[in-house]
Amino acid sequence: MDSRTYENNAEAIEAWDTVLFDKFSRFRDVLTRGFSIHGDALLDRHPLRAGSRVLDVGCGFGDTTLAIARRVGEGGEAVGIDAAARFIASARGDAESAGLQRAARFVVADVQSDPLGGPYDRVFSRFGTMFFASPVAALRNARRSLAKGALLTMVVWRKKEENALYFDAEQCVLQFVRPPEQTDQLTCGPGPFSMASPDLVSAQLEAAGFDRIAFERFDADICIGSSVEEAVDFAMALGPAGEVMRLAGEEGEKRKGEIVAALRELMVGKVRDGGVYAGTSTWLVSARA
Numbered sequence: 114m115d116s117r118t119y120e121n122n123a124e125a126i127e128a129w130d131t132v133l134f135d136k137f138s139r140f141r142d143v144l145t146r147g148f149s150i151h152g153d154a155l156l157d158r159h160p161l162r163a164g165s166r167v168l169d170v171g172c173g174f175g176d177t178t179l180a181i182a183r184r185v186g187e188g189g190e191a192v193g194i195d196a197a198a199r200f201i202a203s204a205r206g207d208a209e210s211a212g213l214q215r216a217a218r219f220v221v222a223d224v225q226s227d228p229l230g231g232p233y234d235r236v237f238s239r240f241g242t243m244f245f246a247s248p249v250a251a252l253r254n255a256r257r258s259l260a261k262g263a264l265l266t267m268v269v270w271r272k273k274e275e276n277a278l279y280f281d282a283e284q285c286v287l288q289f290v291r292p293p294e295q296t297d298q299l300t301c302g303p304g305p306f307s308m309a310s311p312d313l314v315s316a317q318l319e320a321a322g323f324d325r326i327a328f329e330r331f332d333a334d335i336c337i338g339s340s341v342e343e344a345v346d347f348a349m350a351l352g353p354a355g356e357v358m359r360l361a362g363e364e365g366e367k368r369k370g371e372i373v374a375a376l377r378e379l380m381v382g383k384v385r386d387g388g389v390y391a392g393t394s395t396w397l398v399s400a401r402a
């Protein structure tokens with residue numbers, strides 16, 4: 114986990130609306146296909162009733178919000194919230210193309226500090242809750258938007274070492290470059306592994322007013338490219354390896370040839386069934402308001 118403390122979400126939101134939006138857009142297909150395996154596992158574990166009102170926290174491109182809108186049907190409502198305006202603009206465009214602009218609504222808001230509407234029958238999030246400067250304040254705000262007794266369900270990454278997708282590539286890059294101790298580059302706040310500890314997250318959920326807190330481990334291999342080249346590009350741009358490269362700046366550029374060669378060797382070992390596959394591991398978390 115990032116050891117810095119964050120006063121508010123301003124820097125993280127700017128990062129999501131600029132450099133991270135651009136990177137996510139470039140790898141959108143790979144990301145949403147891989148992330149869907151985990152998001153669908155969460156939805157299957159905690160099925161939604163037809164007619165439910167659902168808030169999708171940190172909805173990104175909103176593919177989950179559209180999937181939820183289809184599941185809850187005409188009498189229900191799916192509201193996608195994201196602090197990055199460019200993700201919301203993209204989500205609104207997709208909802209319109211799918212003819213779901215009435216069933217799925219999208220709002221630009223900071224989940225930690227803005228009104229979230231409601232009451233909802235469910236708060237759902239696929240990897241959208243790990244970036245708050247104050248997770249308890251954000252979870253409390255989410256809890257207040259829920260009907261009494263309703264469920265919050267979220268999928269979050271387990272620790273980095275259990276996610277070969279991220280860990281192996283980062284170890285590979287760290288052989289050649291290290292991120293600087295201090296940086297003036299934008300970063301995404303506490304980061305993708307900030308909710309990996311069930312003890313910590315249970316305490317945060319309890320402090321936010323939830324009870325009946327449960328964690329279920331879910332593991333899946335996901336495809337990070339249809340070729341070794343695609344998988345190397347992915348690792349160079351995204352996740353902890355991509356962050357090391359971005360923050361290392363010129364140092365990374367200087368050693369790019371060696372780093373690409375080492376990543377290529379790593380990815381060759383992960384080829385099967387016409388793609389490059391890497392292990393991932395998450396917690397499917399549920400808690401009652």
Ligand SMILES: C[S@@+](CC[C@H](N)C(=O)[O-])C[C@H]1O[C@@H](n2cnc3c(N)ncnc32)[C@H](O)[C@@H]1O
Pocket residue numbers: 122125126129130145148170171172173174175177194195196197200222223224225238239240241242244245
């Ligand atoms: C890893 S992405 C996940 C996106 C999407 N849920 C998915 O699975 O593809 C994290 C999302 O959380 C959003 N986010 C980060 N901090 C936020 C905040 N304080 N309030 C609302 N959304 C936030 C980001 O803009 C980004 O779209």
